[in-house]
Amino acid sequence: MTTSDQLRYTKIELNHGSGALPAVGFGTLIPDPGATGRATGDALDVGFRHLDCAERYRNEAAVGDAIQRAFQAGTLRREELFVTTKLWNTNHRPERVKPAFAGSCRRLQLDDVDCYLIHTPFAFRPGDEQDPRDAQGQVIYDSGVTLVETWHAMERLVDDGHCRSIGLSDITLPRLREIVTAARIKPAVVQVESHPFLPEWELLDFCRQHGIVVQAFAALGHAMAPKLLEDPVILDIAARVQRTPAQVALAWAVQRGTAFLTTSTRRQRLEESFDISSLPEDAMQAIRDCIRTRVRYNTVVETGVPGFIARAS
Numbered sequence: 001m002t003t004s005d006q007l008r009y010t011k012i013e014l015n016h017g018s019g020a021l022p023a024v025g026f027g028t029l030i031p032d033p034g035a036t037g038r039a040t041g042d043a044l045d046v047g048f049r050h051l052d053c054a055e056r057y058r059n060e061a062a063v064g065d066a067i068q069r070a071f072q073a074g075t076l077r078r079e080e081l082f083v084t085t086k087l088w089n090t091n092h093r094p095e096r097v098k099p100a101f102a103g104s105c106r107r108l109q110l111d112d113v114d115c116y117l118i119h120t121p122f123a124f125r126p127g128d129e130q131d132p133r134d135a136q137g138q139v140i141y142d143s144g145v146t147l148v149e150t151w152h153a154m155e156r157l158v159d160d161g162h163c164r165s166i167g168l169s170d171i172t173l174p175r176l177r178e179i180v181t182a183a184r185i186k187p188a189v190v191q192v193e194s195h196p197f198l199p200e201w202e203l204l205d206f207c208r209q210h211g212i213v214v215q216a217f218a219a220l221g222h223a224m225a226p227k228l229l230e231d232p233v234i235l236d237i238a239a240r241v242q243r244t245p246a247q248v249a250l251a252w253a254v255q256r257g258t259a260f261l262t263t264s265t266r267r268q269r270l271e272e273s274f275d276i277s278s279l280p281e282d283a284m285q286a287i288r289d290c291i292r293t294r295v296r297y298n299t300v301v302e303t304g305v306p307g308f309i310a311r312a313s
């Protein structure tokens with residue numbers, strides 16, 4: 001049986017900015033702001049010290065309120081908490097980056113953000129409409145700005161002092177190479193979908209070489225079909241080490257050197273997901289060698305189209 005160890009407290013050093021990213025992260029992609037506030041409060045209470053947010057989620061204020069409640073209760077200090085938020089697709093024009101960042105800080109009620117990510121590499125028509133569509137229902141992209149131009153505006157945020165580190169999300173390896181080549185300040189973090197059905201080893205190797213931390217979202221397969229938590233290799237390891245399938249998938253993520261993001265509105269599941277312990281080496285190897293299923297649940301990397309449309313199970 002696997003006994004409790006320090007795996008859940010793993011921190012990964014960033015290549016710029018201050019400090020380190022807690023590998024165990026709570027994601028705030030929860031549609032209802034009331035539920036977001038309650039779940040964020042529970043996540044902080046359970047021990048999560050890394051929150052993933054986004055302008056796109058339209059609930060930064062609820063996350064900010066939950067953080068403030070923990071500060072006021074004396075159960076959390078700012079320096080213990082790592083907060084990531086993201087620049088939405090409609091704000092890629094360089095002159096829109098600083099106001100968008102300031103808006104996120106204001107809603108989160110924070111003077112500084114630990115990491116700011118470009119949410120996707122796709123620029124949408126600038127404006128207040130997050131999901132601009134034409135009469136045929138097609139997304140209206142913005143060809144008037146390049147990703148490199150947006151990146152340089154992100155670098156200026158770091159210069160200004162309130163954004164401690166910057167990175168990219170939903171990025172492919174070729175586009176990441178492009179930014180790494182052009183950057184004055186290299187990406188500190190890359191957030192992509194990753195789990196045992198989508199291990200992204202090549203991207204992970206590139207990130208390791210360049211000191212970039214990979215943050216894996218959908219670490220439990222987003223509860224979509226085919227179900228990661230019902231995979232026979234995961235089930236077999238879970239039975240062997242007397243842990244749940246979710247704990248196996250999350251421990252694997254940390255042990256191979258990534259941070260992960262998971263989300264639940266149920267406190268018991270948050271407790272379970274925080275309570276991870278190291279897996280034996282042969283279990284790590286079995287996940288790498290014996291799982292053959294390959295699935296990308298989230299097609300945002302192909303289109304930038306917002307939303308996470310669940311497949312039918």
Ligand SMILES: NC(=O)c1ccc[n+]([C@@H]2O[C@H](COP(=O)([O-])OP(=O)(O)OC[C@H]3O[C@@H](n4cnc5c(N)ncnc54)[C@H](OP(=O)(O)O)[C@@H]3O)[C@@H](O)[C@H]2O)c1
Nearest residue numbers: 027028029217218219220221222223246261262263264265
């Ligand atoms: N950059 C991007 O484009 C992007 C895209 C998607 C997500 N994200 C980030 O990544 C975060 C996590 O994404 P995700 O929702 O895909 O995460 P996930 O953890 O893979 O999936 C969450 C689902 O798993 C269930 N679950 C949670 N804990 C469980 C456990 N211990 N055992 C069994 N099932 C469990 C939840 O159900 P219940 O809620 O019913 O418990 C929920 O349906 C998001 O909140 C967001 O911050 C980023």
